[in-house]
Amino acid sequence: MEGINQTDVLQFFLVGLSDDPAVLPLIFSLFLCMYLVTILGNLLIIMVVSSDSHLHTPMYFFLSNLSFVDMCLSSTTIPKVLVNMQVQDQSITYTGCLTQVCFILEFASFENCLLAVMSYDRYVAICHPLRYTVIMNPSFCGWLIILSLVISLENTLLLGLTLLRLSFCIDVENPLLYCELAQVIKLACSDTLINNILIYLSTFIFGGVPISGIIFSYTKIVSSVMRISSVKGRYKAFSTCVSHLLVLSLFYGTALGVYICSALTISTRSTAVVSLMYTVVPQMINPFIYSLRNRDITEALRKFHLSRIIWILLNLIPYFLIGCF
Template sequence: MEAKNKTGFSQFFLLGLSDDPAQESFIFSLFLFIYIVTILGNLLIVMAVSSETHLHTPMYFFLSNLSFADICLSTTTIPKMLVNIQAQDKNITYTGCLAQVCFVWDFAFLENFLLAVMAYDRYVAICHPLNYTIIMNPHLCGLLMLLSLLTSAVSTILVNLMVLHLSFCKNMEIPHFFCELAQVIKLSCSDTLINNVLTYVTTFIFCIIPLCGIIFSYTKIVSSVLKISSVTGRFKAFSTCGSHLLVVSLFYGSGLGVYISSAVGDSPRKTAVVSVMYSVVPQMMNPFIYSLRNKDMKEAFKKFISRLASLL
């Protein structure tokens, strides 16, 4: 089969999670519910942090940015899936597919860096409490946020520049509910060795290194907390990290599950189902994890909802 230039095709076909119309109806309702909960939950965090002056601290600054990244990541994938199911049309334009690849990688990497920055924030708060306000000053917080944005953007551009040079054959079916990079590369008729190597190298540098930073931060935190003689003091110190640890475990645990399933599994469709665990579920659960375990967030939510109700 002769490889054709990518510009010869105007669209890809997203096969989704199921071919059964009855299942698609259930999937539509489920993902619509998940999307609404994700948007409302994360938007509530952003609005609550913005409106409450006592939450204008580094921890909540990074949390609000994490919520914003969750909103963007979910919006990149779920609405198109819902539209395709509703319209009974699996098409996505070539430009739209590459845009999805770009934004999914960008916001996923951004979440990855933000989780590492938040771990560093907790490390400074627990291991260097007397110098916390000096170290985590507004200038450093802004610099860390800017560095996260730039690094995620650069990593995404590197990968997508390689995708732009790929040529595709007649089979343009993606066994996924969004344009996932690995699946797009598999459709290419070009030599994809460089793309695969670059993808693995980029993933290692921009995912494993931040994860190592998180592990290092919590190693120091645990070491510092164990030196506290008071049981109450230890519990209080660990409780400040509980929500972040749950989010980190959910994010990296689901990502590892997808990697294992794709490595040992022989069904791309099953891999797509498992990928929901990293591309959809963490973004929905993060607001619940932080709100249910954080008294300050609970109070901020109550005040914000009360003010909103009075306006209505």
């Protein structure tokens, strides 16, 4: 096949969810509902936290940022999948593909860092409760978010800009439902050694450091909880981490599931669907985890006016129209 550079017109062809026209409306409706639930759930968390003064604490500040990132990550992939199903055209331009890769890198990296920051917040709350408000002051929390954003942006620039040096073949078929960095690199016609080295380096540094921070924080938390003499005290201390642990398990569990499925299955469509779950399932379930297991969020939701919920639903209509047309 003929190799071309990024200045030429190039399209990638994504995998479709089904070849059966009778099944497509059902799949479209399913993913549209999942997307709207994701947007509505995370938007409610953000609005409830911002409107209730009792929730103006570091933990809920980080939670609202997590909800924002979840909305952005889902919006990077799902709308394009819905539009492709509706118009029955699985193509995506070179520019659109590269943009999608960069946004996925940015939001996934940001969420990874944010989960590490939330782990540190739980560590300070349990291991240093008397100094919690001093350590986790608003200025420090803001800097933690900015640092996470800068780290994820550096990671995105490092990996995303190196894609510009690659040449691709005409009419390239991407075996996923969206453009993912590692898969796009595999489609290149030019040498990808530098890109692959940078992926491993980036995974080790930008992925390994936050995960190491999470492991360190929870090692200290478990050690501190085990020193509490009463069973009730242990339960009360550890219960503040349950929601975060569930979110961690969901985020990294789906990522591990995608990796295992990609390695074991030979079905391109199965791999494509599983990979899409990484940007759908955790983002949709996270608001339910925090709202169902958190008494403060539950109480705030009860006090949240019905008119505001209706206002949110009305503002979601454009997302529905975009998906349909």
